[in-house]
Amino acid sequence: MIIDRSSPIPQYFQLQTWLIEQIEQGVFKPSDKIPTEEELAQITGLARATIRQAIQNLVNLGYLSRKRRLGTFVLNREIETDKRTIIGILIPDIRRGYAPELARGAEDEAARSKHSLILCNTDDLFVKADFHADRLIDNNVGGVIFVPTAASDEKNRLIVEKFIRKNIPVVLADRSIPDLNVDLVTTDNFDGAYEITKYLILKGHQRIAITLSTLFSTERQRLEGYKKALTNYKIPIDPTLILTDNGPFNEKQYLKFAHTLLKQKNNVTAVFAGHDRIALLFYSAANQLGLSIPEDISIVGYDDLHFTTVALTTMHQPIYEMGQESMRLIMSRISGDIKESKEIILKSYLVERCSVLP
Amino acid sequence: MIIDRSSPIPQYFQLQTWLIEQIEQGVFKPSDKIPTEEELAQITGLARATIRQAIQNLVNLGYLSRKRRLGTFVLNREIETDKRTIIGILIPDIRRGYAPELARGAEDEAARSKHSLILCNTDDLFVKADFHADRLIDNNVGGVIFVPTAASDEKNRLIVEKFIRKNIPVVLADRSIPDLNVDLVTTDNFDGAYEITKYLILKGHQRIAITLSTLFSTERQRLEGYKKALTNYKIPIDPTLILTDNGPFNEKQYLKFAHTLLKQKNNVTAVFAGHDRIALLFYSAANQLGLSIPEDISIVGYDDLHFTTVALTTMHQPIYEMGQESMRLIMSRISGDIKESKEIILKSYLVERCSVLP
DNA sequence: TTTGTTTAATTGTCTATACAAATATACAAA
DNA sequence: TTTGTATATTTGTATAGACAATTAAACAAA
Structure with missing residues (x-):
């Protein structure tokens, strides 16, 4: 029985629903002709006008198309997926650190296939990321590249899940979030930190300080790499040489660390700065204290x-490449080429300049 | 007579057209109640079902809304303009110079009103700008912020006209294009250059070199400001102290200029670098030559x-503000608040640090 | 004062019927 | 072969009338 006449649901609506079901279950396939109004009137026992009302609604909704003399036909329902050519990128701040390089890599790759990139600055804050997430969803983006914020893993997970619920694929760039089955493009921070620490050791340094934030997965991995290298080369790990902050990057904090380290020295001959912007602060601090790098202290x-x-x-x-790879990954996910979640780990390499003396 | 019964145009369609006319001419204003179906049947002499067909179509088209017992009401027709919330920004390279700051200012301002920003890197090339322009038009952007490329004025004009033809408002940021009636947000480069040159003169410098590109309107204006300051202070303009390039920024070229200037000195005591990235190259060059700034030479x-x-x-x-103002301007143009084209000239100010000695 | 009931106005749903318009198809005429 | 004509089929437009559902507003009851 197609129509339940005792139901309070309007009969044209019941018919409509039934027709959609038939279409979605493939009983009526795209370009099939559905029964004529007269036939449907016979089948359902409804008046032709009622049939017409149901069918007209489905025409408006894009399910059907009608042709005089010929009948009513099922349309291809693939209008939804047309304009999803916009990708969102959530980065801390386009002015700072590696963000410009990452954005450029992503944008170049997007442009190659005529996709567009919407820029969102989170300032590493959950609230801003959340705000932008809603905006991107409103803009009907096809995918998102997300650099997790300095907020807790749970909160970053919330952001990702917001997209996933809307069926928008997400690729994490640089930083990871534990227990989340989602694509990731990053570099091998453990390995990189191991290598650069090893480099300092082989240059003869024994008292190597390190300063970084424990907030981000990347920097935590670097700390582990540092420890591993020391251990492998049988150098004791001295906790007083590990200066960590547990917040987002804060110039004042690290400048203080730098001053502390450079003033009381404590036999330290080399410093492993958690990232270049920290290293730069050591130059400033050294400058202020009348010290020079690498003569008075080595730094990487x-x-x-x-x-x-x-x-x-x-x-x-390889930040630029990280942007490129993230974009490639998001695009292959949009096109449905891959199913399982994927991790791309890029290789870093040492660039030897003049900030380290034996 | 509302309905012409002898016309081949369906009567429901005639009624529909008439109703839209009434709404657009303001006879029925937003939130007004239109006559009831029964009344319309009286007025037009049509059956209620025909009236309903016309009205239902207008409901589907978003002109009207119906409430049982209450009647049918005119809606605000502002649904068209809601999706144009995406703005494009065409900048040379998000990784270099002031681009990140400009993009950030624009993005923050866009986010305040829930607009989104699509990032496009032109590398100062016409072809890339042109490519991105097509892409932005495809994406149906509501407006564009454009930093003209290093191409000729004609070519930049072509880009702008491409948008204008599609009724997409454009705001030029930083650099201007002659003979083009379009919004512009920039700073007073002539005045700024005059001030900083005056500063050097008042510090006692007489032999002041300048090096910049003549390709961009901004830098040309700076050169004029420089000349004007010299003239005002009765210092002869020495063409050998003016090192200009007529291409886009090129590290090698300027590094060569820096070396030339620093080696043969020629009594030069101060250099006005066309922009900070050039100035930075002077630091590198000085470093390589064993000179120090400002002891051996002053630089701004x-x-x-x-x-x-x-x-x-x-x-x-005020680059950040330039981004903000550009975005504000583009948004007020999208909303149609302003008609005539507008120029916003922001003020620059001198920041005295330690690269100039008396 | 609050809560429930009635009433009237208006849109919502539905039936039955008729003729108009478009057009694939077959067939006839030039 | 081409062109015109008739025919059948199907959707498109239109009418008249009936009853259902919703709800603002007035009124009644607790």
Whole structure:
């Protein structure tokens, strides 16, 4: 029985629902002709006008198309997926650190296939990321590249889930979020940190300080790499040489660390700065204290932001490529080419300049 | 007579057209109640079912809304303009110079009113700008912020006209294009250059070199400001102290200029670098030649990109604000608040650091 | 004062019927 | 072969009338 006449649901609506069901279950396939109004009137026992009302609604909704003399036909329902050519990118701040490089890599790759990139600055704050997430969803983006914020893992997970609920694929860039089955593009921070620490050790340094934030997965991995290298080379890990902050990057905090380290020295001959922007602060601090790098102290960074005024030895991260790979991944996910979640780990390499003395 | 019964145009359609006319001419205003179906049947002489057909179509088209017992009401027809919330920004390279700051200002301002920003890198090339322009038009952007490329004025004009033809408002940021009646947000480069040159003169410098590109309107204006200051202070303009390039920014070229200037000195005591990135190259060059700034030579820049490693005296350009103002301007143009084209000239100010000695 | 009931106005749903318009198809005429 | 004509089929437009559902507003009861 197609129509329940005792139901309070309008009969034209019941018919409409039934027709949609038939279409979605493939009983009526795209370009099939459905029964004529007269036939449907016979089948359902409704008046032709009622049949027409149901059918007209489905025409308005894009399910059907009618042709005089010929009948009513099922349309291809693939109008939904047409304009999803916009990708969102959620980065901390387009002015700072590696964000410009990452954005450029992503944008170049997007442009190659005529996709567009919407820029969102989170300032590493959950609230801003959340705000932008809603905006991107409103804009009907096809996918999102997300650099997790400095908020808790739970909160970052919330952001990701917001997209996933709307069927918008997400790729995490640089930083990971535990227990989340989602694509990730990053570099091998453990390995990179191991290598650069090893480099300092082989240059003869024994008292190597490190300063970074424990807030981000990337920097935590670097700390582990540092420890592993020391252990492997049988150098005791001295907790007083590990200066960690547990907040987002804060110039004042690290400048203080730098001053502390450079003043009381404590036999430290080299510093592993958690990333280049920290390293740069060591140059400022050294400058203020009348010390010079590398003569008075050696320093290495991480990232390889191209500073033209200082010759920092650092671990080059392929940030541009990270942007590219993230975009490629998001696009193959949009096109449905891949199903399982994927991790792309890019290789970093050491760039030897003039901030380390034996 | 509302309905012409002899016309081949369906009567429900005639009624529909008439109703739309009444609404658009303001006879029925938003939230007004239109006559009831029964009344319309009386007025037009049509059957109620025919009236209903016309009205139902207008409901589907978003002109009307119906409430049982209450009647049928005119809706606000502002649904068309709601989706044009995406703005494009065409900048040279998000990784370089003031681009990140400009993009951030624009993005923050866009986010305030829930607009989104699509990022496009032109690398100062016409072809890339043109490619992105087509893409932005495809994406149905509501407006565009455009930093003209290093191509000819004609070519930049072509880009702008491409948007204008599609009724997409354009705001030029930073650089202007002659003979084009379009919004512009920039800073007073002539005035800024005059001020910073005056500053050098008042510090006692007489032999002041300048090096910049003549390709961009901004830098040309700076050159004029420089000349004007010299003239006003009765210092002869020495063409050998004016090193200009007529191409886009090219590190090698300017590094060569820097070397030339620093080596043969020629009594030059101060250099006005066309912008901060050029100034930075002077630091590199000085470093390589074993000279120090400001002891051996004074230098000033233009832009105030915040370099943490050098203490450059420079002219601060309100780039962030330029991004903000550009976005505000584009939004008021989208909403149709303003008609005539508008120029917003922001003020720069001198930031005195330690790169100039008396 | 609050809550429930009635009433009247208006849109919502539905039936039955008729003729108009478009057009694929077959067939006839030039 | 081409062109015109008739025919059948199906959707498109239109009418008249009936009853259902919703709800603002007035009124009644607790």
